[in-house]
Amino acid sequence: MFYPLYSKEAGKAGVSFIEIQNPFNNLMFYLRITMFIGHFAVGLAAKSVKPTVSLGTYFLAVQFVDLLWPTLLLVGLERVSISPGITEMTPLDFEHYPITHSLIMTVVWAGLALLLFYLFKKDLKAALVVAACVASHWLLDFITHRPDLPLAFSDATRVGLGLWNNKILTIAVESLLFVIGLGLYLRSTRSSDKIGTYGFLGLIAFLVVIHISNIFGPPPPNVAAIAWAGHLQWIFVIWAYWVDAHRNVTWT
Numbered sequence: 744m745f746y747p748l749y750s751k752e753a754g755k756a757g758v759s760f761i762e763i764q765n766p767f768n769n770l771m772f773y774l775r776i777t778m779f780i781g782h783f784a785v786g787l788a789a790k791s792v793k794p795t796v797s798l799g800t801y802f803l804a805v806q807f808v809d810l811l812w813p814t815l816l817l818v819g820l821e822r823v824s825i826s827p828g829i830t831e832m833t834p835l836d837f838e839h840y841p842i843t844h845s846l847i848m849t850v851v852w853a854g855l856a857l858l859l860f861y862l863f864k865k866d867l868k869a870a871l872v873v874a875a876c877v878a879s880h881w882l883l884d885f886i887t888h889r890p891d892l893p894l895a896f897s898d899a900t901r902v903g904l905g906l907w908n909n910k911i912l913t914i915a916v917e918s919l920l921f922v923i924g925l926g927l928y929l930r931s932t933r934s935s936d937k938i939g940t941y942g943f944l945g946l947i948a949f950l951v952v953i954h955i956s957n958i959f960g961p962p963p964p965n966v967a968a969i970a971w972a973g974h975l976q977w978i979f980v981i982w983a984y985w986v987d988a989h990r991n992v993t994w995t
């Protein structure tokens with residue numbers, strides 16, 4: 744199948760068509776390659792701070808910039824390339840992504856989340872927790888990424904502690920965070936029906952399968968595959984809204 748993608752090589756027209764041989768493989772690849780399960784761990788844990796907010800909202804918040812990122816890749820505002828071996832954990836070279844991943848824009852996105860959530864729900868504590876979730880994305884990326892996170896719009900200063908250079912340590916840290924997050928979520932909610940039990944189990948199982956498959960796998964065929972498949976992360980947000988509505992909070 745051929746998909747349009749903005750690229751420099753396409754020249755003034757701005758759009759070229761790139762072939763994606765096996766969309767399903769690419770989808771699985773993308774989900775495991777850029778999905779840091781630690782973000783979801785934060786989303787799960789947030790439930791124990793303010794349980795009245797849906798897990799779907801928390802997943803949307805912690806992953807907000809990674810949900811926006813594939814769209815910006817498609818329109819050519821941000822750039823990534825594939826460079827096998829650049830870190831042990833991912834072959835992605837995040838060349839330019841100030842709108843989604845600069846520190847200054849993180850503050851803007853978190854502020855926007857705070858404002859919007861407060862306007863709609865009139866609950867300041869909930870709005871603060873949601874905004875903190877948005878901001879947590881940069882902090883976790885700062886720990887895991889190589890120094891590719893810009894502080895502002897210029898790429899002059901880029902930071903990152905590079906946990907991804909050590910696969911074993913990354914998996915250990917991610918797993919630990921996820922178990923803690925899951926424990927906190929389970930302590931704060933109780934399923935009210937089968938969807939709340941099995942639907943939730945399915946969501947967790949899917950996240951864990953992707954996490955485990957992080958250990959294996961070849962690099963992606965091209966950037967277009969990443970950009971298109973990246974949008975499928977919305978599945979987790981929708982799934983979380985669905986199952987969370989079938990679980991009662993144990994305290995408020």
Ligand SMILES: [Zn+2]
Pocket residue numbers: 808809844880884
């Ligand atoms: Zn990110």
